[in-house]
Amino acid sequence: MMQLAARPAPLLNVDNLVVEYGLGSKIVHAVSGVSLEVARGETLGLVGESGCGKSTLGRAVLQLRRAKSGRVMFDGEDLTAMEGEALRRMRRRVQLIFQDPIASLNPRRRIGDIVAEPLIIAGIKDAAERKRRVHEVLSAVGLDPDLVAGRLPHEFSGGQCQRICIARSLVLNPEFIVCDEPVSALDVSIRAQILNLLEEMKARFGLTLLFIAHDLAVVKAVSDRVAVMYLGRLCEVAPSEQLFARPAHPYTALLLQAIPVPDPDVRPVESVAAGEPPSPIAPPSGCRFRTRCPRADQRCSGEIPELRQVAPGQFAACHHPLA
Amino acid sequence: MTAPLLTIEDVAVELPTPRGNLRAVDHVDLSLQAGRTLGIVGESGCGKTMLSRAVLQLLPKKAKLTGRVMFDGEDLVRLEAESLRRLRGRDLAVVFQDPMTSLNPVLTIGTQLMETIQEHLELDAPAAKARSIELLAAVGIPAPEQRLAQYPHQCSGGMRQRIAIAIALSCEPKLLIADEPTTALDVTIQAQILDLLAREQRRRHMAMIIITHDLGVVAGRADEVAVMYAGRVVERAPTQALFKRMHMPYTEALLAAIPKLETAPHTPLPAISGRPPDPTRPLKGCSFAPRCNYAGGRCHEAKPVLTSAEMAEHLYACFHPIRMTEGIEA
Ligand SMILES: Nc1ncnc2c1ncn2[C@@H]1O[C@H](COP(=O)(O)OP(=O)(O)OP(=O)(O)O)[C@@H](O)[C@H]1O
Ligand SMILES: Nc1ncnc2c1ncn2[C@@H]1O[C@H](COP(=O)(O)OP(=O)(O)O)[C@@H](O)[C@H]1O
Ligand code: SF4
Ligand code: SF4
Ligand SMILES: [Mg+2]
Ligand SMILES: [Mg+2]
Numbered sequence: 050m051m052q053l054a055a056r057p058a059p060l061l062n063v064d065n066l067v068v069e070y071g072l073g074s075k076i077v078h079a080v081s082g083v084s085l086e087v088a089r090g091e092t093l094g095l096v097g098e099s100g101c102g103k104s105t106l107g108r109a110v111l112q113l114r115r116a117k118s119g120r121v122m123f124d125g126e127d128l129t130a131m132e133g134e135a136l137r138r139m140r141r142r143v144q145l146i147f148q149d150p151i152a153s154l155n156p157r158r159r160i161g162d163i164v165a166e167p168l169i170i171a172g173i174k175d176a177a178e179r180k181r182r183v184h185e186v187l188s189a190v191g192l193d194p195d196l197v198a199g200r201l202p203h204e205f206s207g208g209q210c211q212r213i214c215i216a217r218s219l220v221l222n223p224e225f226i227v228c229d230e231p232v233s234a235l236d237v238s239i240r241a242q243i244l245n246l247l248e249e250m251k252a253r254f255g256l257t258l259l260f261i262a263h264d265l266a267v268v269k270a271v272s273d274r275v276a277v278m279y280l281g282r283l284c285e286v287a288p289s290e291q292l293f294a295r296p297a298h299p300y301t302a303l304l305l306q307a308i309p310v311p312d313p314d315v316r317p318v319e320s321v322a323a324g325e326p327p328s329p330i331a332p333p334s335g336c337r338f339r340t341r342c343p344r345a346d347q348r349c350s351g352e353i354p355e356l357r358q359v360a361p362g363q364f365a366a367c368h369h370p371l372a
Numbered sequence: 373m374t375a376p377l378l379t380i381e382d383v384a385v386e387l388p389t390p391r392g393n394l395r396a397v398d399h400v401d402l403s404l405q406a407g408r409t410l411g412i413v414g415e416s417g418c419g420k421t422m423l424s425r426a427v428l429q430l431l432p433k434k435a436k437l438t439g440r441v442m443f444d445g446e447d448l449v450r451l452e453a454e455s456l457r458r459l460r461g462r463d464l465a466v467v468f469q470d471p472m473t474s475l476n477p478v479l480t481i482g483t484q485l486m487e488t489i490q491e492h493l494e495l496d497a498p499a500a501k502a503r504s505i506e507l508l509a510a511v512g513i514p515a516p517e518q519r520l521a522q523y524p525h526q527c528s529g530g531m532r533q534r535i536a537i538a539i540a541l542s543c544e545p546k547l548l549i550a551d552e553p554t555t556a557l558d559v560t561i562q563a564q565i566l567d568l569l570a571r572e573q574r575r576r577h578m579a580m581i582i583i584t585h586d587l588g589v590v591a592g593r594a595d596e597v598a599v600m601y602a603g604r605v606v607e608r609a610p611t612q613a614l615f616k617r618m619h620m621p622y623t624e625a626l627l628a629a630i631p632k633l634e635t636a637p638h639t640p641l642p643a644i645s646g647r648p649p650d651p652t653r654p655l656k657g658c659s660f661a662p663r664c665n666y667a668g669g670r671c672h673e674a675k676p677v678l679t680s681a682e683m684a685e686h687l688y689a690c691f692h693p694i695r696m697t698e699g700i701e702a
Binding site for chain 2: 098099100206207208236237238239240241242244245248263264265266267269270271272273289290293303304305306307308309310311312313314315316325
């Protein structure tokens with residue numbers, strides 16, 4: 050059941066997605082009923098603390114991990130129902146960029162081959178055509194193809210490796226890319242370069258992005274709308290400006306407070322919400338945030354808050370949203 | 373003013389590499405008073421960790437160190453191994469970016485804490501245990517008594533960093549060096565850990581060095597900030613003064629590159645183009661010149677030295693400092 054903003058048919062529509070992992074006899078409730086949509090040409094930011102299920106959600110969208118229930122509609126087709134050749138064909142249209150750029154490149158293969166690999170997997174046999182595509186995307190990400198194609202990953206810095214990963218993700222001309230914390234492992238200065246690059250690539254190739262990060266300021270820099278996730282569920286979804294100006298969910302407010310401000314006159318707020326998220330093996334009843342929420346009451350432990358509209362375009366899952 | 377607790381005098385660190393000699397730290401001078409916090413900020417590879425390892429005397433074996441590190445009246449560079457070992461973990465403690473660097477994966481948390489405490493303080497086992505529990509509680513670990521029996525892998529990243537901090541604090545050090553203590557952690561946990569460090573520092577009147585690549589981390593928490601670039605300190609000032617008027621183009625660029633919450637989405641970030649120079653191929657002029665918007669003339673020919681103009685404690689190494697009162701050019 051889709052209840053988010055009414056807009057023309059979205060490119061991606063995730064409906065009540067549930068993903069679980071088995072851990073011995075226990076179950077990790079990684080994603081527990083998430084619904085969202087991403088319009089064509091839009092960047093949806095996805096934020097939340099480590100372990101809240103962002104990567105799992107991203108991978109389940111791309112069918113790299115199969116969901117237990119729920120649906121993922123991409124351009125009108127149900128990916129969750131697809132298999133074999135149909136799914137492989139579909140995978141050319143969706144790509145993934147990882148957090149750790151160095152680890153996601155095979156250390157023994159040359160950059161040119163690494164970037165060409167998706168073309169080979171997709172069955173493009175014409176070597177000249179492959180070379181042309183590789184050159185095109187390497188130049189697009191700001192690398193000199195003649196200088197880098199023959200070299201190995203260890204000869205490049207973290208920022209350059211992330212450029213190479215972005216080039217690889219673009220080589221099949223995808224429509225949709227899941228960027229899973231693409232700048233979390235990078236330094237402040239390189240981070241800015243890569244964020245700018247992603248924005249340029251998005252405009253140039255007409256991409257739609259699901260941009261995952263744990264830093265709200267980073268997410269805001271590139272996203273049209275932002276979804277906030279906590280322990281497997283969405284807390285809040287809103288247009289970026291609105292979310293930052295008027296957070297409705299107490300957890301969003303907490304994340305905003307935690308960002309270090311580069312201004313010595315802004316005293317850091319003393320210890321925002323005590324403690325860490327509970328284990329996704331035994332998530333709290335009712336609202337999963339209640340164990341850290343300053344507004345929690347009886348109702349919060351008994352009743353799961355549904356995501357509902359609190360302002361035009363802004364949705365929050367909270368029994369007592371902020372004014 | 374009393375003598376500083378720590379004085380780093382003309383410290384340089386060279387590392388032999390296949391590409392030639394790499395100067396990781398290039399003649400750095402710094403000092404720190406008891407009970408104060410110094411923030412060291414700079415991009416990856418600029419020498420922050422090597423500098424802190426020079427202070428701790430924990431450099432790679434092949435590294436060549438010159439200069440003096442005066443700590444509490446002694447030159448650590450000339451101290452023999454045994455005295456150094458006693459000093460480290462007692463008066464001089466460290467917290468690393470990856471808490472697993474300081475934790476032993478095969479020992480329980482209790483064993484590790486109690487070992488450190490018993491090695492440096494004269495306490496019997498029950499007293500050491502009581503103190504361990506007290507410390508874990510102080511760093512915000514719930515049910516500390518049960519934690520003692522657990523292994524590091526049974527804890528989250530944030531918990532492990534808290535435990536590493538508890539061990540570092542266990543012998544009441546005079547100086548704590550925290551090398552990117554929160555870079556691997558989430559923002560909410562980062563805020564908690566930084567608060568924890570600040571609180572314990574105040575309580576113990578301990579001096580602290582926080583190393584980070586994020587100016588936002590030191591802004592509200594350091595008394596003084598040193599900005600490093602290519603192995604050198606390029607600007608150094610009391611925190612308020614620095615943020616009010618940064619004189620080095622590099623510091624300004626580093627601040628501008630941080631995404632700000634006030635900025636509208638899709639605004640291009642003022643990124644610093646390019647990368648720091650290859651540390652095995654030092655430049656003749658200012659190391660920042662190839663990336664600097666203000667570079668010109670002398671910048672490519674000579675190295676600017678640290679100087680001050682308007683305020684004695686505000687040092688910068690630049691031929692064309694910015695935001696100066698009219699008329700002053702170095
Ligand atoms: N064991 C080593 N052998 C040779 N060179 C090294 C070694 N460790 C570090 N270096 C080099 O010394 C220089 C300074 O490194 P250092 O680790 O101090 O940087 P840093 O400022 O701490 O960076 P980061 O932010 O990535 O932690 C770099 O050029 C680095 O590549
Ligand atoms: N392969 C796996 N097996 C078991 N548990 C997993 C696996 N991958 C992730 N998890 C768990 O699922 C939860 C969500 O993880 P993840 O999606 O990686 O979170 P995030 O990307 O937000 O950090 C976490 O508790 C994590 O430990
Ligand atoms: S539902 Fe209750 S516990 Fe959950 S965020 Fe809202 S007020 Fe807090
Ligand atoms: S000395 Fe010249 S190149 Fe170096 S920071 Fe100053 S203006 Fe820029
Ligand atoms: Mg992840
Ligand atoms: Mg370092």
